[in-house]
Amino acid sequence: MKAALATQPPLPDLEAENPLTVGLERLPVAPTTLVIFGATGDLARRKLLPALYNLAHEGALPERFHLIGVSRKDKRHEDYRVECEEAIRRFSRRTPDDQVLAALLSNVRYIAGTFDDPRVYAKLGSVCEEFERDAGVPLNRAFYLSTAPSFFPVIVEALGHADLAHHEGAEVRLIIEKPFGTTLEGARELNRRVLSIFDEAQVFRIDHYLGKETVQNMLAFRFANGMFEPLWNRNYIDCVQITAAEELGIGSRADYYDSSGALRDLIQNHMLQLLCHVAMEPPVAFKAEEVRNEKVKVLQAIPTPIAGEVQAMSVRAQYTAGHAGGEDVPGYLEEEGVPEGSITETYAALRLEVDNWRWAGVPFYLRTGKRLARKVTEIAVTLKPVPHLAFSEGGSLGVQPNQLVLTLQPNEGVSLRLGAKIPGTRMSIRPVNMEFLYGTAFLSQSPEAYERLITDAMRGDATLFTRNDEVEAQWRICDPIVGTWAVTPGPLPTYEAGSQGPQEALSLLRDGDSWRAI
Amino acid sequence: MSAGEAVWSAQGTTPDAIEAALRELLIERHAENESFVPARVLNMITFVESEWSGEIANRLRGVGRYHASRLLVLSYEPRRERLDARVMIASEGEPGPGELSLLRETVVVEIGDRHLDDLLTIADPLVVTDLPTLLWSPHGHWDLAGELLALSQSVLLDSVEEPIAGDALQRADELSGSAYVVDLAWLRSTPWRERVAATFDPPTLRQELWEITSVTIRHHSDSTVAAMLLVGWLASRLGWRTSPLLARGPALVGEARSGDRDVALRLETAPELQVPGLEGLVVQTASGRRLRLNRGPGGLRARSRDLAGKEHEWTILGASRGETGVLGEGIRQALLRDPTYVPAVRAARAMLA
Numbered sequence: 001m002k003a004a005l006a007t008q009p010p011l012p013d014l015e016a017e018n019p020l021t022v023g024l025e026r027l028p029v030a031p032t033t034l035v036i037f038g039a040t041g042d043l044a045r046r047k048l049l050p051a052l053y054n055l056a057h058e059g060a061l062p063e064r065f066h067l068i069g070v071s072r073k074d075k076r077h078e079d080y081r082v083e084c085e086e087a088i089r090r091f092s093r094r095t096p097d098d099q100v101l102a103a104l105l106s107n108v109r110y111i112a113g114t115f116d117d118p119r120v121y122a123k124l125g126s127v128c129e130e131f132e133r134d135a136g137v138p139l140n141r142a143f144y145l146s147t148a149p150s151f152f153p154v155i156v157e158a159l160g161h162a163d164l165a166h167h168e169g170a171e172v173r174l175i176i177e178k179p180f181g182t183t184l185e186g187a188r189e190l191n192r193r194v195l196s197i198f199d200e201a202q203v204f205r206i207d208h209y210l211g212k213e214t215v216q217n218m219l220a221f222r223f224a225n226g227m228f229e230p231l232w233n234r235n236y237i238d239c240v241q242i243t244a245a246e247e248l249g250i251g252s253r254a255d256y257y258d259s260s261g262a263l264r265d266l267i268q269n270h271m272l273q274l275l276c277h278v279a280m281e282p283p284v285a286f287k288a289e290e291v292r293n294e295k296v297k298v299l300q301a302i303p304t305p306i307a308g309e310v311q312a313m314s315v316r317a318q319y320t321a322g323h324a325g326g327e328d329v330p331g332y333l334e335e336e337g338v339p340e341g342s343i344t345e346t347y348a349a350l351r352l353e354v355d356n357w358r359w360a361g362v363p364f365y366l367r368t369g370k371r372l373a374r375k376v377t378e379i380a381v382t383l384k385p386v387p388h389l390a391f392s393e394g395g396s397l398g399v400q401p402n403q404l405v406l407t408l409q410p411n412e413g414v415s416l417r418l419g420a421k422i423p424g425t426r427m428s429i430r431p432v433n434m435e436f437l438y439g440t441a442f443l444s445q446s447p448e449a450y451e452r453l454i455t456d457a458m459r460g461d462a463t464l465f466t467r468n469d470e471v472e473a474q475w476r477i478c479d480p481i482v483g484t485w486a487v488t489p490g491p492l493p494t495y496e497a498g499s500q501g502p503q504e505a506l507s508l509l510r511d512g513d514s515w516r517a518i
Numbered sequence: 519m520s521a522g523e524a525v526w527s528a529q530g531t532t533p534d535a536i537e538a539a540l541r542e543l544l545i546e547r548h549a550e551n552e553s554f555v556p557a558r559v560l561n562m563i564t565f566v567e568s569e570w571s572g573e574i575a576n577r578l579r580g581v582g583r584y585h586a587s588r589l590l591v592l593s594y595e596p597r598r599e600r601l602d603a604r605v606m607i608a609s610e611g612e613p614g615p616g617e618l619s620l621l622r623e624t625v626v627v628e629i630g631d632r633h634l635d636d637l638l639t640i641a642d643p644l645v646v647t648d649l650p651t652l653l654w655s656p657h658g659h660w661d662l663a664g665e666l667l668a669l670s671q672s673v674l675l676d677s678v679e680e681p682i683a684g685d686a687l688q689r690a691d692e693l694s695g696s697a698y699v700v701d702l703a704w705l706r707s708t709p710w711r712e713r714v715a716a717t718f719d720p721p722t723l724r725q726e727l728w729e730i731t732s733v734t735i736r737h738h739s740d741s742t743v744a745a746m747l748l749v750g751w752l753a754s755r756l757g758w759r760t761s762p763l764l765a766r767g768p769a770l771v772g773e774a775r776s777g778d779r780d781v782a783l784r785l786e787t788a789p790e791l792q793v794p795g796l797e798g799l800v801v802q803t804a805s806g807r808r809l810r811l812n813r814g815p816g817g818l819r820a821r822s823r824d825l826a827g828k829e830h831e832w833t834i835l836g837a838s839r840g841e842t843g844v845l846g847e848g849i850r851q852a853l854l855r856d857p858t859y860v861p862a863v864r865a866a867r868a869m870l871a
Contacts, residue, residue, distance in 0.1 A: 018724055019755045020715035023858035024708075028716035059709050059836030063716050063820065097837040099815045104835055135832070136824045137720075169722075374616065410616055439618055440557045443584050443850045 039069025211449030254337025598630025750866030
C-alpha cells in the first residue's frame with residue numbers, strides 16, 4: 001500500500017501557468033483541425049487561406065494543424081490543394097516560401113457535399129478522428145462558417161446531429177462570418193439555434209474590423225494615455241463623427257449589396273463597434289468578458305429609434321452617375337445586376353445619442369457610403385470651443401475647436417487640431433495639425449485582420465469577437481430604421497458619384513455642426 | 519539626387535554641420551513630395567571597422583522594413599585624422615495618391631583614434647532625441663564602443679561570434695547591467711523555445727514540465743553558447759538547481775536537480791550543420807514521453823513518443839528567417855522586452871563555472 005502511494009503520480013495542476021510562455025511574443029495555440037465550410041468561396045480564397053499561409057510562415061499556427069475544406073463542388077483532395085496554392089500565391093501579403101507552402105498543403109483535405117447532407121458530417125467526423133489517431137492526442141476542432149448566411153443554422157444543426165459540437169478532451173469552436181442576421185428577429189432566431197447546439201463560449205462571431213490593429217489601438221490610445229480620459233466626456237466633447245467612406249462602387253457584388261444596403265453592410269456592425277470603442281468605459285482588464293460587457297453597456301445606452309423619429313435621425317441615398325478616380329462611372333441603378341427601381345441605399349447617415357452620464361447630449365454622427373470622394377475611415381472627436389477668446393476678433397478668425405481625428409484607413413494615425421499663432425506682429429490664430437502616423441512609428445508590419453482573428457479563435461480568446469447580446473443590441477438600434485425605410489417608398493435622395501454625399505445629410509446636424517470633408 | 523535617395527557629404531566636417539545637413543535634406547525631401555515623411559522609430563549606432571563597413575552595410579540593407587529610422591555608422595580606421603561624413607536619406611519608393619513613403623536616414627561618419635575620446639559628443643547630436651537607441655558593435659571593440667552605452671537603451675550582439683562561450687555569456691551579462699541586450703543567438707532559438715513551450719502547454723501535460731529527466735541539445739560547432747542559452751532558459755524557467763557541465767569528448771554533460779529529480783544534460787556538436795545555431799533537441803520526461811525536434815525543410819521536424827511508446831512524427835510549419843531575417847528581428851526586438859533572457863544567461867554561466 002505504501003509503495004503504491006509512493007509511486008502515485010501527482011495530480012496535474014490544471015490552473016498552473018506555463019512558465020515557458022513568459023517572454024514569448026506568440027503564445028502557444030493548441031493542436032487544431034480547422035474546417036472551412038464554403039471552402040471554395042471568395043472569402044476563403046482571398047482572406048482565409050492567405051491568412052493561414054502567413055500564420056504558417058511565421059510559425060504561428062498550432063504545431064499540429066490540419067485544414068479540411070467543405071464545399072458543394074465535387075473534387076479530389078489534390079485538386080483542392082492546387083486551388084489553395086493558387087489562392088495563396090495570388091492573395092498572400094508575402095511571397096510564399098515553397099517549402100512552407102508545400103508542408104501546409106500536405107495537411108489539407110477536401111470533403112464534397114451539400115451542407116444539409118448527414119454523410120458530409122459523418123465523413124468529417126471520421127477524417128477528424130483519423131488526424132487524431134495519427135497525432136496520438138485529441139485535437140481541438142474549429143468550424144469556420146464562410147458560407148451564405150442561410151446555411152449557418154443548417155450547418156450548426158447538422159454538426160449537432162452528428163455529435164461534432166463537443167469533443168472529449170478537446171475544445172470545439174464555431175466561427176461565424178457576418179452578417180449575423182438581417183433583422184433583430186433574424187439575429188435572435190440565429191442565436192437561439194446556434195446556442196441550442198453550442199455554448200456561447202464556443203461561438204466566435206467575426207467582425208473583421210475588430211481584428212484591425214488600428215481599431216485595437218483605439219483602446220490603447222484611450223486607456224494607456226492619461227491626457228485624454230479627463231476630457232473624454234460631455235463636459236469637453238461637443239460631438240463625435242464616424243465616417244467610413246469608399247471611393248469604389250459595388251463592383252460585382254450587386255446580388256449581395258442590393259439585399260443588404262449601406263446600413264446593414266457597415267453601420268449595424270463595424271461602425272457601431274467603432275462607436276463602442278469611442279464611448280465605452282475602461283474595462284477592468286483586457287479580457288473578453290470585461291471588454292464586451294463595457295461595449296454592451298454603450299449599446300444599451302443608445303435609445304431604440306421609434307418609427308416617427310427615424311426620418312429625423314437618419315438619411316439614406318443612392319449614388320448617381322459621376323466621376324470617380326478620374327473616370328466616368330455609372331449610377332447605382334445602372335450598375336450591372338441591380339434591379340430596376342431598387343431602393344437600396346448606398347449611403348446611410350445616422351445621428352445617435354448615448355444616454356448615459358458620460359455622453360448625454362453629445363451627438364454621435366455616423367455616415368458611410370459607396371462612390372464618395374475618397375476612401376477614408378476615421379473618427380473625429382470635436383471638443384467644445386474655448387469659453388473665452390482673449391485675442392482680438394480681427395486676428396483670430398481662424399480659431400476653431402480642437403479636433404482629435406483617429407484615422408483607421410488609409411493612413412492610420414492620430415491628428416490633433418490645435419490653434420497656433422501665425423508668425424508676425426499681430427496675435428492672429430489659425431488651426432494647425434499635430435500628426436502621429438502609425439506607419440512611421442513602428443518597424444513591424446501589421447498582420448491582416450483575419451490572421452489575428454483566426455489565431456484568437458483557435459486560442460479561445462473571444463475579446464475581438466461579438467457576443468450574442470452585443471449582436472442583438474446592435475440590431476435593436478438598426479432594426480427600426482431598416483423597417484421604416486423598407487416601407488417608405490422611393491425614389492431615394494441621390495448624390496453624384498465622387499461627391500461628398502447627399503445634401504440631405506446636413507439635416508442631421510445640429511446648428512453649428514458640419515460634416516468633415518471626405 | 520536620385521529619385522529614391524538624397525545625399526550629402528563633406529570632408530573635415532563637424533557633428534553640428536552633419537546635423538544641419540540632415541535637417542536640410544529632410545526639409546528638401548518633404549518639399550519635393552509632401553508624402554515623404556521621416557520614420558521615427560529607432561536610432562541605431564553601429565561601430566564598425568572601416569575595412570568591413572561595406573559588409574556591414576550590406577547586411578543592414580537586407581533587413582528591409584526593419585531598417586532603423588536613423589542609422590549612424592561610426593566607421594573606425596585607427597590612423598584616420600580627419601572627420602568625414604556622408605548623409606543619405608532614402609525613401610521607400612514613389613508614393614501613390616494618398617499614400618505615405620517613409621524616409622530612412624543613414625549617416626556614415628569616418629573616425630580615427632584621435633576621435634575616440636570624443637565619441638559621445640560626435641554621436642549625441644546625430645541621433646534623434648527621444649527615440650530609443652540601439653548600439654551594435656559587430657566587430658567587438660567594446661572597450662571603444664562602450665562609451666556609447668551612455669546614449670543607448672539597447673545593445674545588439676551575437677554571442678556565437680565570441681569564440682569562447684563563457685566569454686560570450688560574461689559579456690552579455692555585463693552589458694545587461696547597462697542596457698537591454700538583444701542577442702541574435704537567443705533569437706535564433708525562438709522557434710525552439712516556442713515549440714517546447716507549446717508541447718507542454720495543454721494543462722494535462724503541464725505537470726510534466728517538473729518531471730523532465732533529460733535534455734540533449736545538438737548545435738553547430740561554433741554555437742555552444744546557443745545551446746547553453748537554451749538549457750539556461752529551461753533551468754531558469756523551471757527552477758532547476760544546476761552544477762557545472764563537464765567536457766566529455768566533443769560534448770558537455772552534467773546534471774541539474776528539478777525538485778527531487780535529476781535531469782541529465784548533454785550538449786553535443788552537430789558536424790553536419792552548416793549555419794550557426796541549433797540542430798536538434800530531445801526532451802524526455804519521467805512518464806516516458808519524449809519530444810524530439812530537428813531542423814527540417816519548411817519548419818522544424820518533430821517526433822514524439824507517447825506514454826504507450828508509440829512514435830508520432832510531423833512538421834511544425836515555419837519559414838527559415840535566414841541570417842538577414844535574424845538581424846532584422848534583432849533590430850525589431852530593441853523595441854520590446856523579454857524578461858527571460860538575462861536569467862537564462864545567468865543560469866548558463868553557472869553551468870560553465
